[in-house]
Amino acid sequence: MAATQDRVPTVYLKNGLVEGLDPNDPIEISYQKNFEGEPTGKDNPELLTMKWHHGHNNSIVNGIPRIGFMKGGEKAKWSDVxxxxxxxxxxxxxxxxxxxxxxxxxxxxxxxxxxxxxxxxxxxxxxxxxxxxxxxxxxxxxxxxxxxxxxxxxxxxxxxxxxxxxxxxxxxxxxxxxxxxxxxxxxxxxxxxxxxxxxxxxxxxxxxxxxxxxxxxxxxxxxxxxxxxxxxxxxxxxxxxxxxxxxxxxxxxMGTSEKGREELVLEASTRTAFRKDNWLMIPPYKGPAVAEQVNIELGNSSEFQLYDLSSDISQKQNLAGSNPDQLVKMIEQYKNIVGDMNSDVEALELK
Structure with a gap:
């Protein structure tokens, strides 16, 4: 696949080439603007077999609106089902x-x-x-x-x-x-x-x-x-x-040892957090606390977050305020790993 199946181009690739492509019907792709005369999920809901909720309202393939705009390549388009x-x-x-x-x-x-x-x-x-x-x-x-x-x-x-x-x-x-x-x-x-x-x-x-x-x-x-x-x-x-x-x-x-990593940098949508043993530290991040379109908490907060996953796997209690010594250690260890790869890291300081 050239991308996830909710995006164009909706074709299979083999050795870098589109499978089943008719040379007389080349594919054109744009993620900025539509091609003249091409229907979209936003403008042509009558052509849809699946209704879009958010972000998936561009070119229509097999009755499904996608992310991005596509023209051509009719014989090469896949069958979703x-x-x-x-x-x-x-x-x-x-x-x-x-x-x-x-x-x-x-x-x-x-x-x-x-x-x-x-x-x-x-x-x-x-x-x-x-x-x-x-x-x-x-x-x-x-x-x-x-x-x-x-x-x-x-x-x-x-x-x-x-x-x-x-x-x-x-x-x-x-x-x-x-x-x-x-x-x-x-x-x-x-x-x-x-x-x-x-x-x-x-x-x-x-x-x-x-x-x-x-x-x-x-x-x-x-x-x-x-x-x-x-x-x-x-x-x-x-x-x-x-x-x-x-x-x-x-x-x-192989299941012969329980000794895994001691620490790990976690990532979600370019934001990072730090896991050390059973402790998890999430630095402050701007942005909404909840992604409304998918109804999911993102982990963004104006304050540091610290969780002990050994006793609070559901992350209900933020221990950043009550355990400042552990928080300071986590911040320093996180900085040592991430370094200057994150421009926000150097600004991380306890309030």
Whole structure:
């Protein structure tokens, strides 16, 4: 994909080239202004099969309004409802072709990112509307992929890492009943915030390692970053890599150690925070406390925030005022790591 599926161009790429493109129908892209005569979600709601809520009201493809403007490339445009099957098939084909040699495969599922477009096989599988249905579809894709590894005889020789890129969000640009149908379910699992947020529901994501016959099922509280996958896989494959930010934590991935990172800089929408053991410090940031369009707390405050996650995982009690010594230590350690990469860091001082 050239971008997320809610953006143009809505085409597949292979080796840097658009698949199925007619040379006589070239693609034009703009994220600033529309092309003359091209319909948009904002001006042509009668053409929509999915209604936009915010930010997704530009070019229309398959009845879905997108971010950005696109002209041309009609034969190359993808089918949204077949996208999960498309990527699954590509991943399965790759495994079948490379099963006799060592390989690394990055298989990125597009679900449940918006626009949520489940295949007809999964429509109505849940009571949560498209968001629930695409989660079931994603689960099915993972199951089918694992079956492929087993059928090809390499499941017991494959380390699988499953994770996500951010925390949960319900309405993320389209009306798809995600908010209306959620009921009493807490998609955050008791955590505060969500996608776009510096609170735990934004930065703490699912992370599962699976290796049949090698990893014993267990839950780990070790602190780890996706950055650490690089150094850890290099250790597994006895490969040397040059990296400043990746930490070798192969024993943690394999479930034989609980000793993960001691500290980590967290990031959400260019803002950063600092985690040290079970302490989390969020510096002051300007901007709204809540992103109204998605109804998510962002972590912005005019004051420092300090939380002890060992006793307050839901981040209900800001300890910055009652524990100034810990706050000072966190600020200094944060400055030592971030340095001049953040122009606001040098201005961080206790009031």
């Amino acid at each position: 077949d996208m999960a099957d498309h990527f699954l098939e590509k991943a399965q084909d790759y495994v079948k072709k490379h099963k006799s040699v060592s390989f690394f495969l990055y298989y990125a599922l597009q679900q449940p990112h918006v626009p949520r477009t489940p295949n007809s096989r999964f429509v109505g599988e849940t009571d949560l509307g498209p968001r629930g249905d695409v989660i079931v579809e994603a689960d099915w894709c993972i199951g089918e992929f694992l079956k492929t590894l087993e059928d090809e005889g390499i499941l017991e020789n494959t380390l699988i890492i499953f994770s996500s890129d951010n925390g949960p969000v319900l309405n993320d640009g389209y009306y798809d009943d995600a908010v209306e149908r959620i009921g009493n379910h807490d998609q955050n699992g008791g955590l505060r915030g969500g996608k776009y947020s510096l609170f735990e529901a934004g930065t703490r994501v699912p992370f599962i390692t699976y290796w049949k016959g090698q990893i014993e099922p267990q839950k780990s509280d070790a602190l780890i970053s996706q950055l650490d996958i690089l150094a850890s896989l290099a250790e597994l494959t006895e490969t040397e890599v040059e990296t400043r930010d990746s930490k070798e934590l192969l024993d943690v991935l």
